[in-house]
Amino acid sequence: MKKLINDPKAVVDESVEGFGLAHADLVTVFPDPKYIVRKVAPVAGKVGLVSGGGSGHEPLHGGYVGLGMLDAAVPGAVFTSPTPDQILPATLAVSSGAGVVHIVKNYTGDVLNFETAAELAQAEGVEIRTVLVNDDVAVQDSLYTAGRRGVGGTVLVEKIAGAAAERGDNLDAVAAIGDRVNQNVRSMGVALSACTVPHAGVPSFELEENEIEIGIGIHGEPGRHRIPMENADGITDRLLDPVVSDLGLASGDQVLLFVNGMGGTPQSELYIVYRRAAQKLAEQGVTVARSLVGNFITSLEMQGCSITVLRLDDEMTTLWDAPVHTPALRWGV
């Protein structure tokens, strides 16, 4: 394991500290319990937005704290959901009285810890709504599992719900648009290589030189199945097809196409995947109205990518285009 770290146990502490130093104009970092808050918080009258989860997915979630997106992010240990004693003060810090929305990726740990924090916050008089993100079509038979995982769609939920909160939507409206994004977004990922959790010191799984793992999550956990290496177009089809069919996309639909890098894949390769996906959608009569390409929700240094498609309506498009000013996503300001 070769990493630019000092001590496996200090990775999150030091990284978040550096993040706070680099973006002191946008965020405030509280070290213990650890959470990241938008510079001006709470924003009077605004619904607060809090998300969080294990670390190792950077820029998610800390990189999305700022105007038009999250009010606070709560980083757990690497690939480990944060705890209620972090989530609660983050929630209180961004509560202006208009209520707070928790955006939670659907993993048992995240759900349980946010659930506890929400109860505690409500006991302190803060109204909480929870938007659960579960866009990963790789999880099959989700009735008999912990359910679908929250992956790439999370970024889009955070952006669009964040814009709704910023324009002054009330608590229920912000939660509703978050849910609507979640209902209209699907994702699937592939790993060409595994990643190494710093405290584990060895890769999460082993892939042969000619193997890839289809249906990967974002925690270095193995995926749906392992297949021999294919070319980029073939892999793209394997990711895009289930996304399109699960979403029930039809000719005439407008979508946002999001090709995400898992952390160790060159941008040039992401554009090769984007090219194929955009061509295939166009062939099906689907209009790619918005796009996003890059490392936005990662698994440390994993090589691979995920494809996320969001079926847009006019309101979602407007909210997507609305100004955002965070360390990792910025436009219109």
Added chain:
Amino acid sequence: MKKLINDPKAVVDESVEGFGLAHADLVTVFPDPKYIVRKVAPVAGKVGLVSGGGSGHEPLHGGYVGLGMLDAAVPGAVFTSPTPDQILPATLAVSSGAGVVHIVKNYTGDVLNFETAAELAQAEGVEIRTVLVNDDVAVQDSLYTAGRRGVGGTVLVEKIAGAAAERGDNLDAVAAIGDRVNQNVRSMGVALSACTVPHAGVPSFELEENEIEIGIGIHGEPGRHRIPMENADGITDRLLDPVVSDLGLASGDQVLLFVNGMGGTPQSELYIVYRRAAQKLAEQGVTVARSLVGNFITSLEMQGCSITVLRLDDEMTTLWDAPVHTPALRWGV
């Protein structure tokens, strides 16, 4: 070699095509000869800015085409400088009569090819100035070599000269500010792993599990020397110290601190490096007035980073802050 590609020979073609599809609102891609031009070009009365170089450094240079930065980018084959028959039409496409600045990283290939293109453009009546970027302090005895390489500083030259051109500076003024940035910027990089050029199929060099390569360039070429693995703070010191001393930084100086990922390093690790570098500069009385952290000039999937420091003056700071709207860098608009 596991990559999200179809055919090693088609990597640049397909990637740039995908890039053009994803950013059709900002750029136009010409496929053969290949170059990328800002959507509205030439901008009447504006000095044109053209840069280019081998591919594999994405988002450099195509990602920096747009308002406030480059007017055109010319991508060569992977790690191979582009040719005059690409550079010339790109130059002509962005020439409004106010002249064109070529921003050239100091590599023999880039210099020779841009030199030829500049001669040809001048023969067609376009005035050319060339800003040579050579900020890499890892190259020693540069009198007896091809000279220092252009690395991380290139991004800063492109941004600041681009802002000068956008506000209406004339040809000599744009070239002068580009030169001034180059004179005040220094960089040094480290590789934890090598990268694999698609057509070569094997890594550019081999590093043992406990070895790192200090003073790496951006072409997968080996660096200054190889040392046993160290922790992040130790590595940061090895990169920052020569940068600071070569730049002759003094207490009271204002700088832009840029920690760049080589393509395969998680963002969280870059922030650990940033933390140490910012702390050390602060100890020396140097003020980090601006910062940039992320993958901005890469070597495919190489793991590692580079540190770039730019000594700022008021004008450079103003131009850095000026609006920019490109696929990879955007603010103020």
Added chain:
Amino acid sequence: MGLDVGWAVRWLTLSAQAMAEHRVELIELDRPIGDSDHGENMDRGFKAVMDKLAETPPETPAAALKLTAMTLMSKVGGAAGPLYGTAFLRAATALGEASDVDAATLAAALQAARDGIVARGKAESGDKTMVDAWTPAIEAAAAAAGDGDGDVRKVLLAAAEAAEAGAVSTDPMLARKGRASYLGERSIGHRDPGAVSSALILRAAAGAAE
């Protein structure tokens, strides 16, 4: 003779030792069917419990368990943090103010712990989770407590042994809860890390009563 606060502190101390000793093993178990953090999480959590116990020495067994619950809840994270947190909290509540815990109360507290895990995690037996260690453990504990001789050590030994067997029994199961469930068929043939850490904790409880 029942179990006092000294036992509770020894239990937690032995648990912390077990988590430190088995940290790598638990990480390794969490690797093929999870995300390689269970050992790290549990070790971090129980180290924090040790710090808390030193800071505020508890007066009753229930106080020791409640402090453990709050600390695990706030330091472990992941799925295991809230589950173990709830388990220790419910056990503490079941113990009440007693300074000396008898066999029946002990069995009831273990049952409360298991029920807490089920209430939070909604897993059933056979889902390949820590529940598959806890359910046989509380059944064995209840049987031992019902024997009549009131020996708390027998209750704890019975629980530990059953939990260990329960952990082994997860090997052939197909996971339906937690991260391992994403793997479907591929989860078969691996032991559930949470079931193993549960068995370690129950073994520590028995060890503390020696």
Added chain:
Amino acid sequence: MGLDVGWAVRWLTLSAQAMAEHRVELIELDRPIGDSDHGENMDRGFKAVMDKLAETPPETPAAALKLTAMTLMSKVGGAAGPLYGTAFLRAATALGEASDVDAATLAAALQAARDGIVARGKAESGDKTMVDAWTPAIEAAAAAAGDGDGDVRKVLLAAAEAAEAGAVSTDPMLARKGRASYLGERSIGHRDPGAVSSALILRAAAGAAE
């Protein structure tokens, strides 16, 4: 007997074959002291030369070399593209309108090519570049041409052999130009890829005259 346009086309064809055959070897040479692209660049360039020759068959040796120069310039990129482009362009100019090249003109053309490389790249002998293949080659060619029997094949053979020895002579050199110069001492012990491709091209020139 001199060299006509047929020879020129055969030269370029054999060069293209040599680049394709030695593509991997040239990439491998460029790996330790460069950026692993020289073989790829040269192969791509000479393949394009073949296409151009088929599209517009040249009428004179100079026309063949000029077309080669323009194609290499626009297809090779990197350092080698402009250097070889200039070399072929200067050689073409030196040949003028001749449809049949004699030994003296040939030697002069080779000299012009080398001078073009030096003019563009500013490398001196001993800098570990293609110049270290070309300089001994033109010296040997001049000597062979001066022999008096006017055999163009002897001129080309002398050039090819000297270039090959020149390429080998780069092994112990410390690079002072091009990418390898960044390595300083560590460039010692490796052969310069551009010197090797130069020797291959000159060997092809001799082969074409058989």
